[in-house]
Amino acid sequence: MTTTNSSDNLKLPEAWAGKYLLCFTLGVVLIAASGLVFFVGAPSKSDGLRFGMHSYLANFIYAISFGIGAMFFVLVSFLTRAGWSASIRRLAELISMTIPWVACLFAPILLVVAFSKGSALYEWNFANVEDIKESIVQAKVGYLNGPFFVTRAVICLGIWSLIVAYYYRLSRKQDETGDVGLTLDRQKWSAVLMMIFALTVSMAAFDWIMSIDADWFSTIFGVYLFSASMFGFFALMIVSFMLLQRNGKLKDEVNIEHYHDMGKFLFGFTMFWSYIAFSQFLLYWYGNIPEETAWFRVRINDGWQYLSYGLIIVHFAIPFLGLLSRHVRRHRTGLFFFACWALVVHWLDMTFLVMPNAGPFSMGMMFGHLLGGIGMFSLFIGFLLLRASDAPLVATGDPRLHEALSYANPLL
Amino acid sequence: MSEKKPQAAPAKPKSFGWIAEYVDEHSLLAASRKVRDSGYTKTDAYTPFPVHGIDEALGIKPTILPFIVLGAGFTGLFTALILQYWTNAYDYKYIISGKPFASWPANIPVAFELTILFSAFTTFLGMWALNGLPKLSNPLFNSERFDRVTNDRFFLHVDSRDKYFNRESVKDLLAGTKPESLEEVVEDSSPTALPSVIWLGLGFLFCASLVPVAVVLNMRAGNDENPRWHVFFDMDFQPKKKAQQTTTIFADARIARPQVPGTVARGSLVNEDPFYLGFDPTKQASLNAANNIRLVSAADDKAEKPADTAPDTASEKSATTDPVKADEPAKETPAANPPAPTPTPAATPAAAGGPNLPWITEFPLEVDASLIALGKTKFEIYCSVCHGYAGDGDGLVHRRAEQLQQGYWLPPTSVHDPRIQAQPIGNIFYTISNGKGKMAGYGTVLSPKERWAIVSYVRALQRSRNANIEDVPVEMRAKIEEAKKAE
Numbered sequence: 001m002t003t004t005n006s007s008d009n010l011k012l013p014e015a016w017a018g019k020y021l022l023c024f025t026l027g028v029v030l031i032a033a034s035g036l037v038f039f040v041g042a043p044s045k046s047d048g049l050r051f052g053m054h055s056y057l058a059n060f061i062y063a064i065s066f067g068i069g070a071m072f073f074v075l076v077s078f079l080t081r082a083g084w085s086a087s088i089r090r091l092a093e094l095i096s097m098t099i100p101w102v103a104c105l106f107a108p109i110l111l112v113v114a115f116s117k118g119s120a121l122y123e124w125n126f127a128n129v130e131d132i133k134e135s136i137v138q139a140k141v142g143y144l145n146g147p148f149f150v151t152r153a154v155i156c157l158g159i160w161s162l163i164v165a166y167y168y169r170l171s172r173k174q175d176e177t178g179d180v181g182l183t184l185d186r187q188k189w190s191a192v193l194m195m196i197f198a199l200t201v202s203m204a205a206f207d208w209i210m211s212i213d214a215d216w217f218s219t220i221f222g223v224y225l226f227s228a229s230m231f232g233f234f235a236l237m238i239v240s241f242m243l244l245q246r247n248g249k250l251k252d253e254v255n256i257e258h259y260h261d262m263g264k265f266l267f268g269f270t271m272f273w274s275y276i277a278f279s280q281f282l283l284y285w286y287g288n289i290p291e292e293t294a295w296f297r298v299r300i301n302d303g304w305q306y307l308s309y310g311l312i313i314v315h316f317a318i319p320f321l322g323l324l325s326r327h328v329r330r331h332r333t334g335l336f337f338f339a340c341w342a343l344v345v346h347w348l349d350m351t352f353l354v355m356p357n358a359g360p361f362s363m364g365m366m367f368g369h370l371l372g373g374i375g376m377f378s379l380f381i382g383f384l385l386l387r388a389s390d391a392p393l394v395a396t397g398d399p400r401l402h403e404a405l406s407y408a409n410p411l412l
Numbered sequence: 413m414s415e416k417k418p419q420a421a422p423a424k425p426k427s428f429g430w431i432a433e434y435v436d437e438h439s440l441l442a443a444s445r446k447v448r449d450s451g452y453t454k455t456d457a458y459t460p461f462p463v464h465g466i467d468e469a470l471g472i473k474p475t476i477l478p479f480i481v482l483g484a485g486f487t488g489l490f491t492a493l494i495l496q497y498w499t500n501a502y503d504y505k506y507i508i509s510g511k512p513f514a515s516w517p518a519n520i521p522v523a524f525e526l527t528i529l530f531s532a533f534t535t536f537l538g539m540w541a542l543n544g545l546p547k548l549s550n551p552l553f554n555s556e557r558f559d560r561v562t563n564d565r566f567f568l569h570v571d572s573r574d575k576y577f578n579r580e581s582v583k584d585l586l587a588g589t590k591p592e593s594l595e596e597v598v599e600d601s602s603p604t605a606l607p608s609v610i611w612l613g614l615g616f617l618f619c620a621s622l623v624p625v626a627v628v629l630n631m632r633a634g635n636d637e638n639p640r641w642h643v644f645f646d647m648d649f650q651p652k653k654k655a656q657q658t659t660t661i662f663a664d665a666r667i668a669r670p671q672v673p674g675t676v677a678r679g680s681l682v683n684e685d686p687f688y689l690g691f692d693p694t695k696q697a698s699l700n701a702a703n704n705i706r707l708v709s710a711a712d713d714k715a716e717k718p719a720d721t722a723p724d725t726a727s728e729k730s731a732t733t734d735p736v737k738a739d740e741p742a743k744e745t746p747a748a749n750p751p752a753p754t755p756t757p758a759a760t761p762a763a764a765g766g767p768n769l770p771w772i773t774e775f776p777l778e779v780d781a782s783l784i785a786l787g788k789t790k791f792e793i794y795c796s797v798c799h800g801y802a803g804d805g806d807g808l809v810h811r812r813a814e815q816l817q818q819g820y821w822l823p824p825t826s827v828h829d830p831r832i833q834a835q836p837i838g839n840i841f842y843t844i845s846n847g848k849g850k851m852a853g854y855g856t857v858l859s860p861k862e863r864w865a866i867v868s869y870v871r872a873l874q875r876s877r878n879a880n881i882e883d884v885p886v887e888m889r890a891k892i893e894e895a896k897k898a899e
Contacts, residue, residue: 278520285517286509326478408464 023382030375037368069233083403235342263329303361443589488530690841771838787869803827
């Protein structure tokens with residue numbers, strides 16, 4: 001045991017603690033700037049609204065996906081009674097605790113869905129069923145309608161918030177008491193909550209992203225979002241720990257073995273993401289049925305093909321070959337590079353999911369979208385800093401902490 | 413090589429190095445580090461369970477197996493891609509689902525599987541090879557204390573083959589790590605050669621394995637009148653008769669029994685009932701008799717004058733046997749006559765330009781408004797794409813072909829063509845069921861009732877171009893008069 005409770009070593013660096021205000025300011029300014037780009041740059045006002053809504057949604061999904069990944073990581077750690085991750089789990093808990101705050105950023109979309117009817121974002125969002133263009137979407141209004149959509153979103157975000165708050169509260173309590181029972185409680189609930197997690201993530205993916213193109217459907221879509229979220233989450237974990245250690249924190253609590261394991265997860269989810277994305281594509285490509293291929297059609301036309309085919313290179317081939325070797329996964333600089341890479345391509349992936357439905361590719365639109373993306377990420381980092389400012393970065397009371405500290409990967 | 417002297421003899425067998433025994437893994441790890449730091453590399457630890465960090469403590473270098481596996485993975489990947497490209501796009505081109513011959517997305521699952529398969533086998537076999545497995549005997553088994561390694565003791569072995577090995581200094585080094593016990597192990601002095609019995613057995617197995625190969629080669633090389641060997645009978649011999657065999661049960665010795673006159677076999681109604689056929693098979697025999705005579709005489713004619721068949725002598729005969737020639741009179745014959753609701757049967761074969769069959773002229777089911785409505789639905793689904801909604805032969809497919817100006821396009825027939833108007837309903841039903849020319853048969857997708865419904869609708873369409881005002885119900889006539897005035 002090398003830790004001493006509430007030592008400076010486990011706190012956020014002094015210089016970081018107050019930075020959240022800067023992050024919030026930067027975030028709000030950049031998102032406003034992105035809105036400006038859309039409304040000034042777009043050919044018409046309705047185009048501007050459509051681009052803006054799609055861009056905001058893509059960036060929101062990007063920001064909340066880290067929380068989704070963190071929530072899964074915390075749940076699965078308890079479900080499998082993992083010892084190795086006890087020293088890095090607190091950061092995951094802190095990331096997951098951004099969900100309640102990031103959830104508030106969904107409010108603009110919910111307000112637009114609830115109070116303005118029109119197909120700016122969701123093609124089913126009309127007051128009159130007859131206004132919906134496609135008859136197959138008309139038949140889905142029993143599920144896809146404004147009030148029900150808002151209700152589901154609120155319930156979904158509420159459930160996530162409750163789950164992460166419960167796990168975080170017990171974890172913090174354990175910091176003081178060291179009570180093993182608190183771990184047992186969390187283990188007990190993890191299985192049930194895992195099932196709820198799976199259902200709600202699928203529902204969120206269907207509702208928020210898939211229903212943009214409401215006549216198209218893919219039952220694997222929830223898994224796609226999950227795999228992408230895990231990919232982004234592990235990248236964020238690696239980058240965060242590297243930066244913390246560069247600032248002299250957590251020197252003993254996170255070692256190369258933990259990086260190696262997180263690198264393995266990053267590598268594994270590179271593969272898993274590709275597997276899921278390709279599985280989805282292959283069936284539609286093979287069936288070649290118009291209503292099923294429509295989603296891919298907009299993604300391989302009008303300039304989006306460079307992004308779509310490019311993802312195969314940047315989101316699969318480069319991280320896959322790069323992280324294939326354990327020497328890279330155990331190499332701080334190498335792993336740091338690929339984790340930063342993953343954070344960027346994860347954003348491109350979220351762009352790929354949402355933006356092509358807004359219209360043909362244009363540099364102006366992508367510029368606005370990029371500004372919004374950086375802004376949304378700043379807000380997210382601000383939330384994370386605010387959360388982390390008053391909590392130790394390691395769950396000091398965890399009964400499995402010694403396991404994590406003495407853990408080593410076998411030499412193959 | 414082999415010293416066959418007993419253990420007690422003064423000349424000791426060759427040393428295999430020292431083993432030190434420890435009671436827990438911590439002292440083993442400490443001892444391992446000490447031995448590693450002294451520069452010994454041919455060392456190994458034996459433990460009852462996997463000990464974390466032992467690789468690092470012993471100074472074991474990472475294995476090269478991953479690189480071998482990587483190579484195998486790439487071999488598998490390219491094997492799969494080349495195999496699929498060669499088979500699908502080069503050696504045996506075959507269109508599947510309208511995809512290109514070289515369809516990379518379809519190849520990825522196989523490429524993935526083969527990459528994994530090659531990698532997995534290489535991992536497994538490579539691990540055996542790199543570890544020198546299978547190893548039937550280890551000199552350490554000579555030590556009695558070593559038996560506890562599978563239970564509760566930890567052993568560290570320094571091999572005598574290490575290039576820095578020195579008997580005394582290794583002993584001192586290990587003694588310094590405070591082991592539970594320390595002893596020198598000796599090379600296994602038992603003979604290393606396999607006993608001759610095993611060689612004999614292996615030789616016998618090898619020879620025996622040649623027998624099936626020799627038998628197969630012998631059979632491949634020669635011919636034999638006898639039936640093939642039946643190692644497994646697979647129900648090849650059964651007390652039953654097959655078609656074309658003889659029997660003593662029946663007087664005529666035929667095992668396949670002819671149909672009893674006046675009966676229809678179960679499931680054979682489709683070959684008997686005009687409802688399914690559009691013609692009456694019972695009347696076919698008489699028609700066929702005449703046909704057969706003509707076919708024979710036509711064949712005779714050709715045999716006699718193969719080069720220049722005079723059209724005057726064969727015109728009537730070939731009109732019925734040669735469908736190409738039959739088309740020419742077909743276009744003119746009915747046009748001369750005004751369209752009749754039921755043409756004379758004699759005109760039928762020529763008019764159809766198709767098979768000469770005893771077509772039925774009455775619907776074999778009740779025709780009412782609902783049947784015609786069903787016919788309209790099915791016509792618009794299946795027929796209208798080519799023949800058009802009104803049956804004029806101007807469907808979307810036809811219009812598209814016109815647009816493309818393809819010279820080889822054969823326009824679909826109009827149902828208002830006098831030739832079709834003259835056809836008996838049985839013939840139209842037959843055409844719908846079996847197709848004609850470029851038109852595919854719809855017998856497999858439409859039930860007989862649906863096909864008859866289409867026939868009734870086609871008749872209705874035809875009638876609509878040849879109707880009187882008297883045909884329209886009284887209450888509807890006013891509407892038509894209005895429409896006429898509006899024009």
